[in-house]
Structures are given as C-alpha cells and as structure tokens.
Amino acid sequence: MLFGASAAGAEPSIEDKRRQAELILAQVQELDAEVGAAAERFNGANYKLDQLASRLRETRHDLKRSRQQLGIARSHAGERLVQLYVNGASQSTLEIILGAESLSEVLDAVEANERILEQDARIIGDVKRLSERTKKRERQLVASRTTQGRLVRVLASERDAIAAKLSERQELLGSVRAEVERLEAEERARQVELRRRAEADLTRQRALAAAQQLRAASSPASQSAPAVSPPTAPDPTVEESPTPEPPTLEPPTLEPPTLEEPAPALPADASRGAQVVSIAMGYLGVPYKWGGASPSSGFDCSGLTMYVFAQIGVALPHYAAAQYGLGRAVSKSELAPGDLVFFRGLGHMGMYIGGGNFIHAPRTGDVVKISSISEPYRVANWVGARRVL
Template identity: 25%
Template sequence: MASHRRPKQPSRTRVTVLTATATAAVALSSQAAHADPKPTKSEVKAKVDKLYHEAEEATEKYNGAKERQDKLKKQVDTLQDRVARSQGELNTLRGELGLLATAQYRSGGLDPSVQLLLSSDPDSFLDQASALDQVTVKQAESLQRIQAKQRALGQQRREAQAKIADLAEVRETLGRNKQKFQGKLAEAQRLLNTLTVAERARIAEDEQRAGRAAGDRVELGNEVPASALGAEALRQAATRVGKPYVRTATGPNSFDCSGLTQWAYAQAGVQITRTTYTQITQGTRIARSQLKPGDLVFFSNTSHVGLYAGNNTVLHAPYPGAYVRYESMSTIGSYQTAVRI
C-alpha cells in the first residue's frame, strides 16, 4: 500500500522574509516608476533665487535688530555710567553727613546751660552755640540732598534695567534672524550642489558677467535727477558696480542691498538709516510714474531696495553670489513703492 506523505509547510520565518522581499521589490519598482526627474539648471536657479530673496528678508530684519542693539548698548552704557556717578555722589554726601553728625555729637555732649556755666569765656561759648545751630541746618540740607539723590539714583537704575531687558530681547531676535538667513542660504547651497560642476560654473560666470559689464550694456536714457543729492548718490553707487553682495555688509568693497543705498547717500553727504524697513520711512513717498534717478525703489514686501537709474532700471546689490549691477525693474521682484531722499 502506497504511503502518502504530507508536504512540508514553509516556516513562518521563511514566509516573512519572502513577503518582505516582495514588498520591497514592489516599493522600489514603484519609486522608480514615480521618481521625480532631476531638476534642470534653470529650475534650480529659480529656487535658489527665491531662497536668496527670503534670506535677504531675514538679513534686513537682522540688520534692523543689530542697529537697535547697538543703540540700546550705547544707552545702557550711558545709564550705567550715570548710575555709577550718582552712586559716587551719594556716597560723598553720606560721608559729609557723617562728619556733621560727629561734629554735632562732640559739640553737643553737654547741656548748653551747663556748658555756659563752666565756660571761662561766655562770649566764646555763645559763638560756638551759634555755629552748632548752623551745623544742624547744614545737616538738614544734606539729608534733603541725599534723599533727592537716592530718588534720582533709583529712577536711573530702573531705566537701566529696562534697557538691559530690551537689549536681551533684541539679542534673541538677532539670533533668530541670523539662524533664519543662514538656514535659507544653506538650503540654497544644497540645491546648487545638485548641479554639476560645469552648471555651477556657468551660473557663477553669468553673475560675474552681469556684475562687471552691466554698466556698459544698459541703456539708462536721459532722465534728469530730481536733485543734486539724488544724482550724486547714484553716481557714487555706480562706482561700486561689480562689487560682491555680502549679507550685512555696508561697503566699500561689498554690500547687501540697504548697505549699498546707505553707503551711496553717505558719500553724497546725507546719513540715512540702515535697513529697508527704516529707509522706506525717510524722505518723500512718490508714485512709480514720478521716479527720477537717485530715488530709492523698494521691492518684495520692502525687503529689497535699489537706486533708480533711469529707463525702468535700478542699480542694486541683488543677493548672495551676485554683484552690484544695473537690472530691469521687471526682473527684480514685485514693486512695492519708492522714496525720494
């Protein structure tokens, strides 16, 4: 009689391995089928430019916080010096009061009537008593001065403590904005690293060429500046064409956008503030149709600024990796407003 043996069942471990292998194979084939194509050089460049603009916005906020920090630091130093001087004056007044109290104690150790009886020179005693009254009046005046000085010192200390608290808050803001623009720049660099060496070299060459030769190629027309000040600021900025963009830089050999406009107007003899967010509040707001060479033009939610150069063109420091150059307003970003200094 033939024997029938039951087929051996595969082990649970073997089934698990086979299942996992099959699942992984399906997943890999699915990923391969749906993998996104590698972005082109132009796509990477567009994303990088967007990140640079976002980094510039954070940079301008950083510049504003840095400017406020510097002002607060000076105010804190001044207040602390004032507190130290007031404390020294208070200590001097207290010392004088102590001397007066000692003199009064020594002179007033005996009852005045007894001192008069014992005195061999009554007239001299009366002179001394009169002097003692004067000491007492002077002591009262010293007490009043001490009380006034203590109140002033307390107010100065409260002001100093409030400024120190403001300074600590601004420093935190400074750190956050620094991390933000550093993060944006790092992300931009990661994107650039996805390109080939040749592609990155072509982008760099394009930026260098734009910075060096823009002044020779651009047609600015014959628009007349609204003032000698605007004309001189634009002339000064034009001498910086080809200088590299460096975040937080204010010249003379590298700039960020507001650093360039501040430097240009400083060379023309006028000090303007440090950031786009404060420069936009200076001077007179003008319509786009009223633009004249030397006016400040703001873009992208006021995070970018340049000097109008004529013929719908601005002179500006664009973003990291770029150079100071002339550029059409239509390619920079969304127009915001303009200001005439």
C-alpha cells in the same frame, strides 16, 4: 521619415530638463529673496542690539554719576553732623534758650538746625532714589540686550539654514543646466547630421529627376508636349505678395516711450542725486555679501546705499526698514536719480538712477548691477520710494 522620428524622440527629454531647470530657477529666486529678507531681519536685530548697547553705556555712565553724587551728598551731611556735634558741646539747646533775647530767636535757631538736617536727608534720599532707578534701568537694559543677542543668533541661524537650502538648489540648478546644455549640443549635432543626410538625399533625387527629364526629352513623342500654359496662373499670386509689406513699416510706434522719460520734474538738488548715482555706478560688479558694506568685503542691499550716501555726507543706517523711515515718500511718477526704492516687504532695496532703472546688490552669487523697476517681479513686490536728498 526615420530621421524625423529620431529628432522628435530627442525633443521631450530636452524640454523636460528645461522645465526642470525653470522650476529650480524659480525656487532659487524665491530662496534668494528669502535669504535677502532674512539678512535684513538680521541687520535689523543687530541695529537694535547696537542701540541697546549704546543706551546701556549711557545708563551705566548715569549710574556712575549718581553714585558720585550720592557720595558727595553723604560727605556733606557727615560734615554738617560733625559741625553740629562740635558746636553742640559749647552751644546746647539750653544755651541757645538762655542766650536768646526773645522766644522767636530761640525758635529760629532750633528750626535752622533742624532744617539743615532735613535738607541733607532729602538730598541723600533723592540721590538714592535716582541711583536705584538707574540701577533698575541698567538691569532692564542688560536683560533686553541678552534677549536681543539671542534673537540675533536665532536670525543668523535662520539665515544660514535658508542659505544652505539655496546652495543646494544652486548646485542642482547647475547640474540640470549642464545636462540641458549637453542635450542641446547633442540635438544640434543631430540636426546637423539630419540636414546633411537630407541634403544628400535631395541631391540624389535631383540627379534622378534630371536623368528622367533627359530621357524624356530624347524621345520623339515628348517634343510636342513642352508648351505648358500654367505660367499665366501664378501671376495673381505674385500680385498678392506686396500686400504684407506695409505692416513691416509700423515699428516707429516704439518711439513715444523714449519721449516720456524726461517728463518727471527733477528735484532742486538733482546735482546731488547725479553725484550719488555716479558714485554708485563705480561699484557695478562688486559681489553681493550678507552684511557687507564696503567694496572690499562686498555689499548687501542696504549696505550699498549706506556706503554710497556716506561719501556725500549723508548717514544712513545699515537696515532697509530704518532707511525707509527717512526722508519723504515719493511716487513712481516722481522718481528722480538718488531716490531709494524698496521691494518685498522692505526685504530688498536699491537706488533709482533714472530711465526706469535702479542699481542694487540683489542676491547671493550675484553682483551690484542695474535692473528695471518695471520687471513683473519688481512691480508685484513694490513697496515704495523715499527721497533723502
């Protein structure tokens, strides 16, 4: 009885620690998901920043070209003014009138000179306005790039703050798990000792019972008593034992789900899907890394798909939300190897590989691995799938 009490006394401590570990693990998983989403927001901000930088380069190129055009237009106008000045010395308006044979000839000559000047002025005005518009666009893009740069820094800070919390929780989880393991080891040792003592007690009790039977058998009065008829009573209970056997033959009901896997029709380009899946499988075990997009540095979720698809000539942006805008939507029942799958408000993604599974770079401290899209967490956070092949 004392042994039973000590075992029961040890149990609540282990259960408390297990519950604590489960609670911290849930917090770690939530923080992991937040870090993944924050990393994707950071990726998205960087993606937009790159686009702004590209547009700014194009605008500056346009501005340079418009300035060159303005210079050429001004040069041509200057040359014409010089020509008019030089010609004007020998052919004034009076000379044009005196040399003309008719009034229409006079008007045509004067109008021609004025038209040339108006055309030059119009060209210069157009180029100046283009130059001013381009300058304005440049100022706007510079301002947008500055704002976007600040946003990138804020998101990086947000991501790092969440990561710091995650690191703290992971440390605590490690210590609690170590405590659980220690308590479980102590409990296993305690159970071994309890079993050893119980078996020793049982051996003593059996020896005592045997001695008592021996003494009873040696007395003359007990000789007539051994005939006991109760053995006939257990027979009905023996007949009842075969009844539980049939239910154990029911596991074959697990076979139908395996027959449902080949049901979805594969797309016409299934070979490319198989090819990209084969490439992705080669990176199983590569560590997760924020912003990572290569086996040497590690992968984040969108970095993995970007890198893998690039090897078959398909360019994807390093941003889950941007990848979600590519290709065409497919339902879960239509999923085929190579389709992109998205979760948690586009904060996480992976690539479907068949059999209800997908390959992905899940979270900090983890590696590229295979998971099921049917896990409760995945089902609850499902967003959709896209086919880009």
